Amino acid sequence: MSALDKVLREAREDLGVEQARSVDWEAIDKGLFERITEERRVERARFAARGFRRWPEVALAAAGAVVVFALAAREGKRERTLDVASAGDEIAGSILAIEGDGQARVDGAPAVHGLLLRNGDVIEARGAQVTVERPGKLTLRVESGSRVTVTHTRGTLVLALAEGAVEAQVVPVASGEAFAVDVDGSRVAVHGTHLRVARDGQHVSVDLNEGVVSVGQAPRIGSMLGTLVTAPGHAEFVATNVVATLSVTHDRAAVRSPVALGATSQSRPSAIVLPPAVVTKSELSAPPRSPAPSAITASHGDAHSGGGGVAADVNPDHAIAAAVRSCMAERPRVENVTVVVRTTLRLELDDDGSVRAARFDPPVAPDVNACAATSIYKVRFPHGGTEAIPIDFEN
């Protein structure tokens, strides 16, 4: 036995054992449970405040739903909408996951799964990464060591990146910007893409794996006129002088590999639950009344490296869910009204994995059916049988 092994043998039995026994547990207990009690108090107060802030929305949602149903009944339409209208601030998204053993905070309070984010919220990730979903629009990850502030939620979601990095998968939009990241007066605006924006002091780097972004000075209002960067692309600039310092390379080796930011379907109670109505294949195959996701992808032309929007996603469930959300997002909406849909798409699959029949349970509006059909039947699963894809959407 070596000298080290001999000492180790004694250390295994003794080192820290006596110290652990002589710990002042009373003092630790007191401090620990005082802190826990205080954290619970803050958490309860925070949720209570959020619940209170949502009351006007809930009331308006109920009123809106009544109006929708009254009109539908008077016009004798079979169609019933799942859309729930509510007014107020648009929600930036909700926390989908917190990974890591560190801390994630929103406005200084511990972040929790499902927490709704609003304009002005500050998200801090220390030793943990926070995944946020804006249903139908984007999934983003605030990386560990990052601090971001939600600065705009209506239409375009804008985050101000104070430190660290944000990675996002953004569903393409036909016009305008779905998402933007501001860094000290500069902006990276996104139409639909997978990108990562990181800052180290004033130095900003952008990795673009799909789609196209505009990089330039953040405008006071409206869309940004900047330099278009297409995928694959790696851009770098100094935040305070983006115009003069922007450099772009399309060398794939320089572009950081994307992390999977799969859109997921976390259950959220819907205000109105309707009985399911079967939608036949012929209904789903009707000509789309609004642009289908594939059409949106095509409109961006070669900017999208992945080819067809749906086919590019390797997970058929995610691909279909993203396509359906895209269709829902295309529906005309009234300003100051939030639409929330919760449904499950039930698929019957042939042995070769192709989709034989599909129905939404509960049903969705016919134009969404028609739009979704153009994507659903293009997807092939690695198996036959049936598939249920939960879809949550908020706009």
Place this chain on the structure above:
Amino acid sequence: MLGTLAELIAPHAYPDAAHDAGARKVRPRMPDEERLIARAAAGETAAFRQLYERHRADVARLVYRMLGNRSDFEDVIQEVFVQVYRSLKDFRGQAKFSTWLHRVTVNVVLMHRRSARSRPVFADEPPGDGLLRSDDVGPDDDAERRERVRAFGRLLARLADKKRIVFVLHELEGIAPGEIARIVGAPVLTVRTRLFYARRELEGMLREEPSLAGIAGIEGGFSKGHPEEDE
């Protein structure tokens, strides 16, 4: 599926620990632990308290072994359990609870070390003076052994964080490299390499430590192969 820290102390993967198994007590498996964790995660304070009381001594020992004798030792223990409370709702049971608890403890210790670097350090124990305190009065053998262990603790504290943590987890806590890899989030080969170099550094330090020089001189032979040959 769920184990306790004490279960982990049972020898798994390396022969030295197996020889020492008799010296350590293996806590019996607690079938209610999974339920207890679920209740604590749901916010039940009484369940969290039970969990805390069950594991606090193991956490304290581990913190001491990783951090050494410091005035803020008890603050770190408290911080570990605050983090456990905050994160328990994210514990999905994919890993053993003990593995997860080790991971939380290691992270808190590392965070503490990082933040402590920017603050003045008040040493609680003079390094290498070889003096015994008055409460060490007892049989000579016991006093010598205590001093050896204390001196070894000081050597351990001189190792870099990454090496010390894997060394403590493997050599003192008896955790297999594969599980350590999950705890520290590094490949198994990296863990083995850190163990190898930690061991080599300690052997070198051992020769220079007055309280341990005797052992080093008498015993000689610092033989343990490279990680590749190790197991």
